[in-house]
Amino acid sequence: MPDTLSTGDTPSQPPSLQLSSDHTRQFSSLPRNLQIPVAKWKSHPNYKTNYMASWIRSHDAFRNHSKTVLNGIRNLNHAAFQTASGASPKVLRDQFLKWHNNMGNHERYEESKLYPFLARRWSIDTLYLTKEHGEMHQKRDQVLALFSKYLNFENNPSQHGKPTVTAAAKELELAMEDYDTYVCIHLQEEEEFVVPMVLELEPEEYVEFGELGLTELLRKMDQKDKAMGIKTRGGGKRR
Known part of the structure; x- marks a missing residue:
C-alpha cells in the first residue's frame, strides 16, 4: 500500500462558510x-513586501490536508481497510496527526507573538482566535479517538465489512467533517481579521516585527506612546 494519498482524494473547497458571531462582532x-x-x-x-502571502499559503496547505484526510475517510473500503487509492486508515490517521502537529507550531507562533503584537498595536481583542484554537484541538482529539475505534476492527477480520465497522466509519466521517468545517471557518476568520492589520503596519514597524521579540516590541510601543503623551494600559490605544 502507498504511504501517501493521491491528489484524487482531495475534493473541492465548500463555496461558503457560516462565520462565528464572535468574528462578526470583532x-x-x-x-x-x-x-x-x-x-x-x-x-x-505592502502585500508583496511582507509575509502575508506566505502565511495565507500555509493556511491553504492546512485546508488541503484536511480535505485530503476527509475524502480518504469517505472513500474507505471497510472490507479491505484501505482507501480507493490504496492508502490504509493508519496512513490517514498518521497524516492527520502529522499535519495537525505542524499546524500547532503555526498556532504557537500566532499566540506567542502575532496575536499579542497586533492586539497591542491596534487596540483590538484577539482572544476569540486563541479560543478557537482550543476548540479545534478538542475536535482533533475526537477525530483521533474515532480513528482508534475504527482501527480496532482492522485486526478483527471477522468484523470486516460488517455493520459495526460501517457505523464506526460513519462516526469518524462525521467527526472529521465537523473538524474540517471548523478549521476552514477559523482560517477564514483569522485571515479576514489579521491580514489587514499586518498590511496596514508602517514599513519600519513591519521590519521591527520581524527582527524583534515580543517583549522588545511592546517596550518600544510603550516608549512611543509615552513620548506622544498617550497613556496606555493593557491593549493601549494606538490607532
Missing part, C-alpha cells in the same frame, strides 16, 4: 482602514 468593531476586502489584499502596496 471585525465590525475595527476601524474602517482595517476592514480591507479580500479582493483588495493583493493590490495593497
Whole structure:
C-alpha cells in the first residue's frame, strides 16, 4: 500500500462558510482602514513586501490536508481497510496527526507573538482566535479517538465489512467533517481579521516585527506612546 494519498482524494473547497458571531462582532468593531476586502489584499502596496502571502499559503496547505484526510475517510473500503487509492486508515490517521502537529507550531507562533503584537498595536481583542484554537484541538482529539475505534476492527477480520465497522466509519466521517468545517471557518476568520492589520503596519514597524521579540516590541510601543503623551494600559490605544 502507498504511504501517501493521491491528489484524487482531495475534493473541492465548500463555496461558503457560516462565520462565528464572535468574528462578526470583532471585525465590525475595527476601524474602517482595517476592514480591507479580500479582493483588495493583493493590490495593497505592502502585500508583496511582507509575509502575508506566505502565511495565507500555509493556511491553504492546512485546508488541503484536511480535505485530503476527509475524502480518504469517505472513500474507505471497510472490507479491505484501505482507501480507493490504496492508502490504509493508519496512513490517514498518521497524516492527520502529522499535519495537525505542524499546524500547532503555526498556532504557537500566532499566540506567542502575532496575536499579542497586533492586539497591542491596534487596540483590538484577539482572544476569540486563541479560543478557537482550543476548540479545534478538542475536535482533533475526537477525530483521533474515532480513528482508534475504527482501527480496532482492522485486526478483527471477522468484523470486516460488517455493520459495526460501517457505523464506526460513519462516526469518524462525521467527526472529521465537523473538524474540517471548523478549521476552514477559523482560517477564514483569522485571515479576514489579521491580514489587514499586518498590511496596514508602517514599513519600519513591519521590519521591527520581524527582527524583534515580543517583549522588545511592546517596550518600544510603550516608549512611543509615552513620548506622544498617550497613556496606555493593557491593549493601549494606538490607532
